[in-house]
Amino acid sequence: MRGHLARIFCVGLPAAFLGVFFVFPVVSILRLGLSGGGLEHLTGLPASDTFRGIAWFTLWQAAVSTVLTVVVALPAAHLASRRRFRGRRLVRALTTVPFVLPTVVVGGAFLALFDRLGLDSGPVTLTHTVWAVLVAHVFFNVAVVIRTVGSFWEGMDPGVEEQARMLGASPLRAFVMVTLPRLWPAIASAASIVFLFCLTSFGVILLLGGPGIATLETEIWRHAVWRGDFRAATALAVVQLVAVIAVVVVGNRLQRRRAVDQRTVRCRQPAAGRLELVANLGLLSAVLGLPAVVLVERSFRSGGGYSLANYRALAERVDLLPVTALGALGNSLLFAVVAVALAVTVGGLASLVVVHGPRGISRVFDLGLMLPLGVSAVTIGFGMLVALGQPPLDLRSSRWLVPVAHALIGIPFVMRTLVPTLRSIDSRLREAAAVLGAPPGLVRRWVDLPIAGRALTVGAGFAFAVSLGEFGATSFLPRQPDRLTAPLALFRLLATPGQALRGQAMALAVTLMALTALSVLLIEGHSGPAGSDL
């Protein structure tokens, strides 16, 4: 009986969460739009050249961004997971930082950087081109691949490659023929997240791509918010939803193709070679470090020189904001803790169902819980306003709707790190434990949990970072002024002239970065024996 209840709970909780906070709002808003004339608009779309151009551009920029991100991240993932070096945990935590940075800040940093490097005009122009968009997408997403693939790679038995090398394969051949196929589920997993992120990228497209570039996401926003044309917005939102479902279905299929044995026992890893270390850290600092350096430099600039004045100002309230910048950081931290708790609970249960549950439910969860990542903040935000206004679901003015929205975006990260790992837990390990007399509960406790724990902490770290930096969905939900989050405070500070406000905004951005790195270090510090450094 207890087992039966537990099963219903495992399935029911994620289903209810997804149903109430995603399916119901999205279905409500799409229905409202389609019944108001959106359907005719939808059927007219394929004939529109403008639409075809935008849809094609949306897809290819996301695809190219994803490929570039994977190419930049794979060597670093190898370094971060298979090699020992001092400061490895710090480097891993730092790569997560770009995730929290609001695009208005990163966009500004990139534009300033292009300006300084002479790339804002002339023969090699990045500013307001698709190239700037691609570079920024790599900046934001490289961590997803490094961490997701890295955590998987770390648990993979290196013996097989060693055998291949002993049989005479070159390192490259061993990688391509042996390692890469075994890494495949994790790469597909990470790539599908990156692809969805780039598909719904908003600030980067508008700010760095400039006024001449449009994607489905920016067009949904423009039609709904700017032109008040809900029919056109709904039609595009339906296209986006269909595209996202297709991407997730293909991505999930690719991930299921192979499973690789994961182990708890680890061999001592070789130390990183100097060349590998320098080359990787060099590339990472160029992609991730340079824009961050611009922000740090600006955050100390004050009074015509350099000082801590901007940081001291974080504790003082300016007239424009209801709380101090530090108060806003406190709100963001609280929301992030709640969002992570939700994401880990829902995402964790859902992952168990995906791996061990009956096929039908498994597929539904694997697909459904990924979708919020690829659906426009406009659709989710307006959907929640329309759907969650009546009892018993009168939640739209609840302050907890913000962390719920953040959790929706965090859950895919928990699942995409957890599912490939759970699938790959070495069946021989579990059998060995069972043969030695361990009851199923003990097997789960001593075999599954340590291996899964490592992946779970990586997912939780991302969910935390996503929540800390989330701007889009938050801005669509009604909030009491004293619940101001850090990214919204930052945006407000940057919306009024005055170098003092700008300096404070930069200090807030850098504090947000530091807080993320620290949180990720803390979260991953407790990942148990399998996650600890050797």
Next chain:
Amino acid sequence: MRSLNQTTTPAVLLLLTVLLVGACAAGDGSSTVPISATTGPEPASGRTVTLVTHDSFWVSEGTLEAFTTETGVEVEIQRLGDTGQLVASAILTSGDPLGDVLYGVDNTFLQRALDADLFIPYESPALAGVAAPLILDPGHRVTPIDFGDVCVNYWIDAFDDDLPAPSGLADLVDPAYSGMLAVQNPETSSPGMAFLLATIAEYGEGWEEYWSALRRNDVSVTTGWEDAYYGEFIAGGGDRPIVVSYASSPPAEVIYADPPVDSPPTAVLTDTCFRQVEFAGILAGSDNNAAAEALLDFLLSATFQEDIPLNMFVFPALEAATLPDEFIDFVELVDDPHALDPAVIEANRNDWTERWTSLVLR
């Protein structure tokens, strides 16, 4: 190992079906059933009145408490996105509103809100103290609360006797000022829209010719105010000395200067301004009319009005309101800003922005 057996499948499918059916039912309900049919009458004066507004709204601590002391009604504030998001949200939730009073719809979005029947009329006695040109809805469905001007700003030190600062819109197409102006896309930015409207108000049918000339003069177009002011304009390290911003930008440059300055480094071309008026109105479907009317009166009281400038960097609608010294010292008062009828704006804006896009961006 299968830890979940097949018996749970029907349970989940059932749950999802219930949710989907629920979603469909609610979709119907919110779009067709008038609110009066679903909610009964409530006491005229609730203990709380909810003010829905945009993310730029803020007043000093103590200001709203004055209203509570006076009336016994607490004000709950719900902030949501920018003006466009606020208006779109209000339209999508019309009949089942997010609050009792909405504050923040401006004259560029006003007609859209009025067409959607968002507000119920209320003529506040305090309107007697407001200048007539700000009262854009004769039916008093909305009440003007504040206004601000979007104007061309310039960096004073970039100009001298050899090249004096431009004097108005006409100078901006002069080749002497080539490559100097940064504006925002009117399809993604509120000041960008206001500047386009200023040029349409000034040149009428000739506005397209004017923008072609601006393009020939190497105008730079950004997505939002931030990347124009901080990216392109000299204030943020850019190299363009002329930018579309607000009449209140120069005082902000002094109040939030770092290091402190005695006078602003920027100035305003007062002939280039378009006036944005922000309104408040009682949301249809609110069952709290007495408190909502009292709140509207309070928004036009001297207590609230005099608190507006330094918190939101716009001007109070109440003529008798005293402006803070630090605000008034460096602000150029614009006597005769450009204006267009909200109905004309709403009827033409999508057409104008499309023509603008093909003229300036393609």
